[in-house]
Amino acid sequence: MKTMPTMRAALLRGFEQPLTVEEVELLDLAPTRVLVRTKATPFCSTDVTSFHGRLGKVPPTILGHAAVGEVIEVGGEVRGIEVGQRVVVPGTPECGDCFYCAAGHPDQCAELFDLGGVYPDVARTSDGLLVNAAGCVGGYAEIMSVSRNQAFPVDTDLSWEVISLLGCGITTGVGAVLNVARVGPDDAVAVVGAGHVGLWAVQAARLAGAREVVVVEPREHRREVALEVGATVAVAPEDALAAVRDVTQGRGADKVVEAAGPPSAQRLALELSRRAGTVVLSGLKDASGEVSFSQIPLAIHSRRVLSTQNGNVRMRRDLPAYIRLLERGALDPAPLITSTYRLDDINTALRRSERLEDLSGVFVF
Template identity: 55%
Template sequence: MLVELGKPLEVIDVALAPPAPGRILVRTGATPFCATDVLNAQGLFGKVPPTILGHASTGVVEEVGPEVSGVAVGDRVVVHGTAECGRCFYCVRGRPDQCSVIFDRPAGPPVVGTLPDGRSVTAAGNVGGYAAMMSADARQVVPVTTSLPDAVLGMLGCGVTTGLGSVFNVARVVPGSDVAVVGCGQLGLWTIQAAVLAGASRVVAVDPDVTRRELAVRCGATDVVDPAEADPVEQVRALTGGYGVSYAIETAGPTDAQRDALLMTHRAGTVVLTGCAPTGSQVVFPQVPLAIQGRAVLSSQNGNVRMHHDIPRYVRLLEEGRIDPTPILTRTYKLEQINDSLADSRDLRGVTTVLIP
């Protein structure tokens, strides 16, 4: 739990409230540690302690509150970083990735319990996955029937859906095309695998870390670029006859990476932005490539996923071995080792660690 900004996360007993209308209690199976929570712990994304971090997970439903439908006690579920209420302004316009359950909460994240000293505790991302039990909104879970282990299934709540959705739902990569993936952490490695599945003939992986570039090749990248060697934009253009790629998908976070992604595409190319820098960061794009040269610049909140449609599809891809979590899942930790997981993410040791209570 984030108890104080800039301090280590703590494991503390929380008295969870009975599930309110529309909410459920889920016994946590596994929660991947997300790199954004390194920034959250430092107070750079606006989280207000005390709050339970972890915005995507998996587990088994233990209790349902009033007005819950579509999920029952005993169901194994993916707890997703995006909701899908089906009724808000955005859902009825076909954009559940912007569902009001997540983004239109003037009172902030829901209060899910209290600390021994009486302070109220919230669930970050409306999930609070770094805990043995989650109080989640029922509109953020998808029941699944699969033999996939919890450590893999938990990654479907954010990493898998963002990576695959950025290729399939947002960029809509077509066979035979060139794709650059800027950043080869968890999101980038899932994105590379998705680009291969989509039939891209060239997949260029851009990352300063040699180990991650090696993992990118293992995931299907045909070329790798080290931005420390030379201008990454010029390196990508040199690989594509001077034109640039048809699709550039940024999965890194820094604003410079997003600018580079734009410039790596040829005229009329497609740029997909997934990363987040600290709140208040601004991206500066040169005007002519942005406004005159026909590029489509698209944002990807969790891969513009439609939970109940996409998650079962991605489960099948994992079951069939068409996408592989092995290069991405570095190790598992017990919940009481959460600060080791945070340190691994902060220091780029491995790719993804998963917390198993």
């Protein structure tokens, strides 16, 4: 009888309890799944929310919903993925067969969203508990057991740390601008929030030819980074309306991308847009959160209010394009990778993320 390998993983055993790094035994590999040795995983602020129990995760679980690694084993029914390949494991699978994939929205793939938050078990603890992989990834671990539909081979010499950002931050920020808002030359763009998603949105807006990119961010050091990566103006929230109106002859922004999360940020995004403008919402702070909008600007002024998950990307189409942009320096990851960590540093990374000290802290294995 084959013995499955063991690995070290950071487990969330209970909400608001320190994560524990433990050795766990992987479960048998199903025919449609792939084992990936993790090489790098960015710590996402979403996992701070999960730590506090606000996103419906079920402990014990391995957080980390985007990563990159090397394939070490494939199930018997897996085709097109080979041992030794580099693969990006993003936050969303693409099965290609469900209603949403067929309708051109693989970002809503049923393989993830029809689970209702009940993620697959991938390992067992030394005390016999089954461990699930949050987001069907479980990136805070030495090995990931993932669906064949959530592992995308890449051919690039970019570092593991940079490639890891292609599973969440880059795809969400760049995709929100190019795929959803469809920013074009001469657009005036506002980006609400200058974290790891907002700063990628700034870079994408610059690449798309936006004439103005106004960033709204309460923290001065993040506003400075926003200016470094392409914002034309960076202001605190209380100055946002005046700043946007100043560069748009009083109309408001043509396109607004919200990348912050709180309901107040999403209301502000609507207020910053002009009549018949486009507002893209991407943030989430609490699964039970609610947002209220004024009815006239929402219903009468012909605004397009859209939401996005993972930038509405199609990984097989967009991933090679984003890699080329990184390779030629058109997208710059350097200002965003603010810390690197080892797995044993998991609680340090969590605290630094919660205190907004990191933009992207990346675990390197």
